Amino acid sequence: MFLVARDPRTGAGPDWSQPDVVFFDMRVADDGTFNATFRYKTDMPDSNSFMFGGAGELGSVASSTAVGVWGMTFNDDTSITIFSPEASTDLVLPAAAAEKFNDAVTVYFGAQPNVTSYIGQKTVLARARISGAVGGTDITDDFPGPLDTDTWELAAENPAGIMILNDDAAFWLGWSLPDTGFGLQATTDVVAGEWNPYAGATSILPTGATKSVLIAKSGLPGEDMGYWRLAKRMFTQLQILWPGESNAPGTPTGKTGTPDPVPLFSEVTVTINAVAQDYAVMRSVTDTVHFASSDPNAFLPEDLALVSGTATAQIIFFTEGPQTITVSDVTDPGIDPGTSTEVVPTQ
Numbered sequence: 001m002f003l004v005a006r007d008p009r010t011g012a013g014p015d016w017s018q019p020d021v022v023f024f025d026m027r028v029a030d031d032g033t034f035n036a037t038f039r040y041k042t043d044m045p046d047s048n049s050f051m052f053g054g055a056g057e058l059g060s061v062a063s064s065t066a067v068g069v070w071g072m073t074f075n076d077d078t079s080i081t082i083f084s085p086e087a088s089t090d091l092v093l094p095a096a097a098a099e100k101f102n103d104a105v106t107v108y109f110g111a112q113p114n115v116t117s118y119i120g121q122k123t124v125l126a127r128a129r130i131s132g133a134v135g136g137t138d139i140t141d142d143f144p145g146p147l148d149t150d151t152w153e154l155a156a157e158n159p160a161g162i163m164i165l166n167d168d169a170a171f172w173l174g175w176s177l178p179d180t181g182f183g184l185q186a187t188t189d190v191v192a193g194e195w196n197p198y199a200g201a202t203s204i205l206p207t208g209a210t211k212s213v214l215i216a217k218s219g220l221p222g223e224d225m226g227y228w229r230l231a232k233r234m235f236t237q238l239q240i241l242w243p244g245e246s247n248a249p250g251t252p253t254g255k256t257g258t259p260d261p262v263p264l265f266s267e268v269t270v271t272i273n274a275v276a277q278d279y280a281v282m283r284s285v286t287d288t289v290h291f292a293s294s295d296p297n298a299f300l301p302e303d304l305a306l307v308s309g310t311a312t313a314q315i316i317f318f319t320e321g322p323q324t325i326t327v328s329d330v331t332d333p334g335i336d337p338g339t340s341t342e343v344v345p346t347q
Contacts, residue, residue, distance in 0.1 A: 001024040001072075001109055002021055003105045005105055026066075035060045040097055059089050060082075065085055080092070125143075127140065146164060169215075170220065173228055177210060183230070185197055189227075190227040193227070197250035200220070233276035235275070235276060237277070238273070238274060240270055240325055242343065254275060262323075263347070264317055265347075267314045267315070269313070290329075321344065
């Protein structure tokens with residue numbers, strides 16, 4: 001927790017960048033216990049050595065557990081009590097330093113890895129409380145829903161790492177890198193079950209040398225359990241989409257939406273994707289594809305090469321009645337062709 005004089009809002013590292021900072025610094029010790037230290041600095045932008053091991057380190061408070069209430073109380077300008085779930089300590093802030101914080105302050109709550117190997121560790125903040133500030137408004141927030149942007153502003157270097165959890169959150173599922181070409185799959189029975197692409201989690205959160213997703217209770221493969229694995233995706237088939245349709249990996253058809261009306265005698269732009277078995281677009285594919293149609297009179301493009309696994313092309317239908325477009329792989333005939341949704345061109 002940082003208290004920063006005035007209202008700078010200049011990023012996630014005020015302990016370094018800002019000149020006047022109070023830092024309530026909670027850490028886990030090698031023996032598994034926890035402690036929080038009250039630190040401060042004044043008139044020292046782009047530096048924080050004063051706060052570590054020097055006169056700016058005023059004292060600490062310990063606890064055998066991280067779970068509980070941690071914080072600090074300013075009894076007056078210079079008298080401070082810091083507290084953990086199990087203990088408290090009284091400290092004195094020099095009067096000259098206290099004067100730096102007589103105006104408005106910005107309060108930061110968060111976590112800093114500081115060491116590359118620590119990236120990916122998680123901190124749960126269950127409640128934030130600020131009360132009794134002169135001229136300020138009391139705040140108590142246990143984050144029951146979306147972040148209240150009238151109160152809070154994200155200052156994180158990785159904003160995607162800030163998540164508001166609810167009662168549906170089950171657990172974090174993580175894996176190590178590299179994972180290029182791999183996709184998450186799940187099943188209800190690791191021996192006899194069918195492995196299917198898994199989409200019942202939050203978006204993937206990269207954290208240093210790992211990635212993770214948050215699994216929801218409502219998204220478990222079974223009623224109250226599930227198994228997960230990473231499987232490498234392979235380019236197995238082509239997909240063709242009309243305007244109005246979108247690629248949808250992990251669904252039975254690989255697409256969502258309904259084709260927009262397709263006119264006779266007018267150009268229509270179609271999208272061709274190189275996809276895996278679960279319809280995820282394979283961005284590494286640059287194969288050449290060939291077009292065919294159920295309409296013997298259709299105007300079709302020449303063979304074309306995919307770029308990053310996708311391409312667009314223009315076609316024209318000249319025959320009434322239900323019609324489709326088919327694309328096949330010229331580079332690798334073993335790839336399954338893709339056939340469009342059937343449409344009825346209209347005049």
